[in-house]
Amino acid sequence: MDLALCFSGGKDSALAALLADPFFDVTLVTASFGLTDAATHAREAANALGFDHETVSLDRAIAEEAVERMVDDGYPRDGIQYVHEATLEAVAKTGVDAIGDGTRRDDRAPTIPRAIAQSLEDRHDVEYIVPLAGYGRSAIDTLAAERLAIERGPSESLAKGDYEHELRTLLANEHGESAVEEIFPDHTQSVVRGRQA
């Protein structure tokens, strides 16, 4: 079964890819608004893990809408959720057998409830696979440390490969750096450099 797995270059989506790898023909897919070179960084991480990589374009209007929601809300959750759902829709339209992502049991956003998962599957005749849905934070940290070479740091200094990086850039352009700091306080992220030797 072909699986197009949404990939940010971060720890969670990389571990999801490793869990799926023995059972699917996995391609890692990064959604991009074309606002930064985020997808290039994701491709490097995908290749370092030994996976094929593709980029799916998202309309810039989706990023604009997400950023306006974040500014109105004062927090990023609903904007991130909006972009994640748009990404799954875009990937599902590419005609693969299965789509997936790196969301986890303990995530608050993005999160895809069962009803939305089944709607995605029915409308696009696709399976929606979430390898980490049955894993808590501590189990994920343990497996990631065993299997992945990871670099950690604050979001703004890591060459991260996901749409969040693009959204932060758009937010900074339109509302200034202070808006980024207000909406994404103290955000440490991880970037995957490869598998553990």
Added chain:
Amino acid sequence: MDLALCFSGGKDSALAALLADPFFDVTLVTASFGLTDAATHAREAANALGFDHETVSLDRAIAEEAVERMVDDGYPRDGIQYVHEATLEAVAKTGVDAIGDGTRRDDRAPTIPRAIAQSLEDRHDVEYIVPLAGYGRSAIDTLAAERLAIERGPSESLAKGDYEHELRTLLANEHGESAVEEIFPDHTQSVVRGRQA
């Protein structure tokens, strides 16, 4: 990481074991009230899949309570849920790093909400792993057909290895065969005979 995965000899828990196998040191565990030889059948299926197998004893009072709930309710869901939670508690007490089961995204019973999962993890200092939590029914059927040699049939004629078989036996003994037919109508199940060649 050691993982004690609850195992019935059926398709779902077998596929859960295969998904976990590359990442954990998996032992398949069958809970038994000692009412039938169900655990022996589960052991055969576990060995056919190439896994170690252990049996964990459950107090017969748990089976009695579950059967009374089923008779009162007229359906098995809450009784099964009660036994499943008791099983996870018993397996968590064996001192492994992680426990798990074959519950699926689309299951109605048993199902372990996130709050119960986190309570299990906190009280027993254990990880709770659900390999199929992010898989829908159709994806599971496809993967199981690819990876498992499966025999299907009505519950009463298959030498099934799980506590449900024991609960049906107790129900028949205490309330007659008609109670089993009322509470478990048209119940087709699967037994795993090994991996796909």
